[in-house]
Amino acid sequence: MDEATLTRAVEAVLFVSPEPVPLARLEVVFGPDGADRAALRAALDRLGRSLDGRGVELREVAGGYQLRTRPDLAPVLARLEVPRPVRLSRAALETLALVAYRQPVTRAEVEDVRGVDTGGVLKTLLERGLVRILGKKDVPGRPLLYGTTPRFLEAFGLASLSELPSLREIDELLGTRGEGEDDGG
Amino acid sequence: MDEATLTRAVEAVLFVSPEPVPLARLEVVFGPDGADRAALRAALDRLGRSLDGRGVELREVAGGYQLRTRPDLAPVLARLEVPRPVRLSRAALETLALVAYRQPVTRAEVEDVRGVDTGGVLKTLLERGLVRILGKKDVPGRPLLYGTTPRFLEAFGLASLSELPSLREIDELLGTRGEGEDDGG
Amino acid sequence: MTQDDRHAILFEEGHTYKVRLDGFEGPLDLLLHLIRRHRYDIYDIPIARILEEYLGVIELLHELYLDVAGEFLVMAATLAEIKSRMLLPSPREDGERGAEEGEDPRAELVRRLVEYERIRAAAERLEERPRLGREVFSRPWRAPDLDGLDVPEAPVDADLFQLLVAFKELVDESPAEFVEEVVRQRISLQEAMQDILEQFRRVPGAGLSFRELFPPRPPRERLVATFLALLELVRLQAVRVVQAAPFGEIRLYAVAGDEEDAGG
Numbered sequence: 265m266d267e268a269t270l271t272r273a274v275e276a277v278l279f280v281s282p283e284p285v286p287l288a289r290l291e292v293v294f295g296p297d298g299a300d301r302a303a304l305r306a307a308l309d310r311l312g313r314s315l316d317g318r319g320v321e322l323r324e325v326a327g328g329y330q331l332r333t334r335p336d337l338a339p340v341l342a343r344l345e346v347p348r349p350v351r352l353s354r355a356a357l358e359t360l361a362l363v364a365y366r367q368p369v370t371r372a373e374v375e376d377v378r379g380v381d382t383g384g385v386l387k388t389l390l391e392r393g394l395v396r397i398l399g400k401k402d403v404p405g406r407p408l409l410y411g412t413t414p415r416f417l418e419a420f421g422l423a424s425l426s427e428l429p430s431l432r433e434i435d436e437l438l439g440t441r442g443e444g445e446d447d448g449g
Numbered sequence: 450m451d452e453a454t455l456t457r458a459v460e461a462v463l464f465v466s467p468e469p470v471p472l473a474r475l476e477v478v479f480g481p482d483g484a485d486r487a488a489l490r491a492a493l494d495r496l497g498r499s500l501d502g503r504g505v506e507l508r509e510v511a512g513g514y515q516l517r518t519r520p521d522l523a524p525v526l527a528r529l530e531v532p533r534p535v536r537l538s539r540a541a542l543e544t545l546a547l548v549a550y551r552q553p554v555t556r557a558e559v560e561d562v563r564g565v566d567t568g569g570v571l572k573t574l575l576e577r578g579l580v581r582i583l584g585k586k587d588v589p590g591r592p593l594l595y596g597t598t599p600r601f602l603e604a605f606g607l608a609s610l611s612e613l614p615s616l617r618e619i620d621e622l623l624g625t626r627g628e629g630e631d632d633g634g
Numbered sequence: 635m636t637q638d639d640r641h642a643i644l645f646e647e648g649h650t651y652k653v654r655l656d657g658f659e660g661p662l663d664l665l666l667h668l669i670r671r672h673r674y675d676i677y678d679i680p681i682a683r684i685l686e687e688y689l690g691v692i693e694l695l696h697e698l699y700l701d702v703a704g705e706f707l708v709m710a711a712t713l714a715e716i717k718s719r720m721l722l723p724s725p726r727e728d729g730e731r732g733a734e735e736g737e738d739p740r741a742e743l744v745r746r747l748v749e750y751e752r753i754r755a756a757a758e759r760l761e762e763r764p765r766l767g768r769e770v771f772s773r774p775w776r777a778p779d780l781d782g783l784d785v786p787e788a789p790v791d792a793d794l795f796q797l798l799v800a801f802k803e804l805v806d807e808s809p810a811e812f813v814e815e816v817v818r819q820r821i822s823l824q825e826a827m828q829d830i831l832e833q834f835r836r837v838p839g840a841g842l843s844f845r846e847l848f849p850p851r852p853p854r855e856r857l858v859a860t861f862l863a864l865l866e867l868v869r870l871q872a873v874r875v876v877q878a879a880p881f882g883e884i885r886l887y888a889v890a891g892d893e894e895d896a897g898g
Contacts, residue, residue, distance in 0.1 A: 268502070271504070272502070272503060272504035272519065272522065273504060273522050273525045274504070275503060275504030275505060276504035276505065276518040276519065276522040276525065276526060277525065277526065277529065279504065279505050279516070279518055279773065280518060280526060280529065280773075281529070281773075282772075282773065282774050283774075293525065293528050293529060294525070296528065297525070314503075317453070317457070318457060318460060318499075319456070319457035319458060319459070319460030319461035319464065320460060320461060320464050330772055331464070331772065331773070332766070332770045332771065332772050333461040333464060333465060333770050333771045333772075334457070334461070334770070335764040335769045335770050337457065337458050337461045338764075338768070338769040338770070340458045340461065340462065340478065340479070340482070341461060341462065341465060341771055343478050343481070344462065344465065344466070344478065352761070354659055354757070355659055357757040357758075357760055357761050358659060358753055358754060358757040360757070360760065361753050361754075361756040361757040361759075361760055362753050362756075364756075364760075365753065365756060376746070377746065377749050377750055377753055378659065378660055378662070378750065378753070379660040379661050379662040379663075379705060379709070379746070379750065380659065380660035380661075380703075380705050381705070383621070383622075386622075387622060387623065390622070390795045391795070393793065393795075396606070396793065396794065396795060397606075397614070397794045397795060397798075398606065399606070399607065399608055399612045400611075400612050400614075408614060408618060408622070418766055419765060419766045419767070420760060420763045420765065420766075421763055421764055421765075421766065421770065422763075428756070428759075428760075429756070429759055431752055431756070434752050434755045434756050434759070435752065437755060437759075438751060438752070438755055461771070464771070464773065465771040465772075465773065467773075537796075539800065542796055542797055542800035543800045543801070543803075545797060545800075546797050546798070546800050546801035547801070549797070549801075550801065552822060552823060553823065553859070553862055583823060583862050583865075583866065584862050584865055594862065596822075596823050596862075602824075605793075605794045605797060606794060607794070609822075609824055609825070610822035610823075610824050610825060611822070611825060614798060616805065619798050619801065619802050619805075620802070622798065623798065623799065623802050
């Protein structure tokens, strides 16, 4: 399979896949064509560049590759009657951020930081598949441990958890605007 | 909206639409941008040409426009048939939960709780390697006893069966009403 | 934003107040707001003044006949307690400023405030990201030409939470008798197998008699589980069964090296 065909075929595979496609999966699919990891990376690279200035872009999310519409087209797409996810409240976002940064984390630990009851919020995040149960903590009482899901990465367009700004970066951000803090809500 | 943006936006709209999109529908969507039928036809034309040599093409089908993978790539896409994650049905989840919590358990005991025939579901779970036969129960008729497999633990991310939340924990988790979401637009 | 502005917002929002102070996610959020607005140093909070401010907001809500959520009152109590501890004479005469860090009654509160502020900022950063289904869209459905067979070996797209929801509904619809049984049902096959192997580990090389495996007068579930676990271990060839004479004592021996496989 020549380079151009491989690029087209990778595009077609991503186009029909409902979820982000990991590189390992592409290796399986294109194994019979003799395309190795390096060839696939190159094809993905070519595909990404060829989508410059288009309505759709190639993104690396949740450990895989996915075609997505560009953020600047959101106003137009908002007019379509696509089922939209329910908005996340501030409580949900805070809890999600905590779980993302501190996982594996117990409910008690989340509540210690937020200072409020978090049971309902956690349940909502579980229902929406953004948070999952990781197991039980090996301490008396064996509380449940929570962590984020691949869907969380997908929803927020993150290739992996390491793409989240580090807490150090957050601290720096806070340092520069600590004075003029206002409650964005 | 300039020509280039309109073309990108039309691409994005077709990209996210599962069904062919009629021109009349595009007129409605792009009405607020002042794009009339002629402008849309021109944009579709530009889009179609820009997809030359790509893995995806613009087709006019069933009275509408649709992005589709190119027919020559079908052999590659056919390979996507190889194992993809399978979602468990509600019946399967219920049965699996019962087996997990009550193992070793007979089919009759499962059916007693679920109130419906469970043979097909149990067979599926056996085939998927989530449930296995543990032996025979020492009662008249010697019915088979079912339990979960190590694969079950793996699939659900459990280190061991003791990590299954207890009934009390489930109640705690699910008893509270979700309060983490607002009604979203 | 001036203090009056903020109170005005509290007034307006107060009408829809139900569980918590509207606009504030909790006492830490409110406290941070007060600290930041007055540009107090978060590591050197003037507790007396902050307490006064904090109580002012709470009182305002009382005047509006609004219930203040318990956690806000707990924080008020915490602040009052810190204040009183700070009034106590310091063990060192040279005053609070020179006091050792570990002795500062505010330390725990500061730790929580700093951590909460971080997470709040992290949440804001999350919120700013283009969200799938909100600003950006993928093609989340399965292309129709890909509908094919479900291959049994296919990985299972499983979610423990879904499993729990399914189970909870079953339990809710079931007679109490079933629920009790589930509650009692604490011993799994895997655990029973582990228990047996553990017993062997305690008597390396010696083996066990069949009867020794079972605790005295075991509950029925325990009996069944242990027996099935034994059968499973024999099947996995992790345990060898020896009966020296017909009707003689059955003795069991662990087969070295197979424990990991058997453990599941």
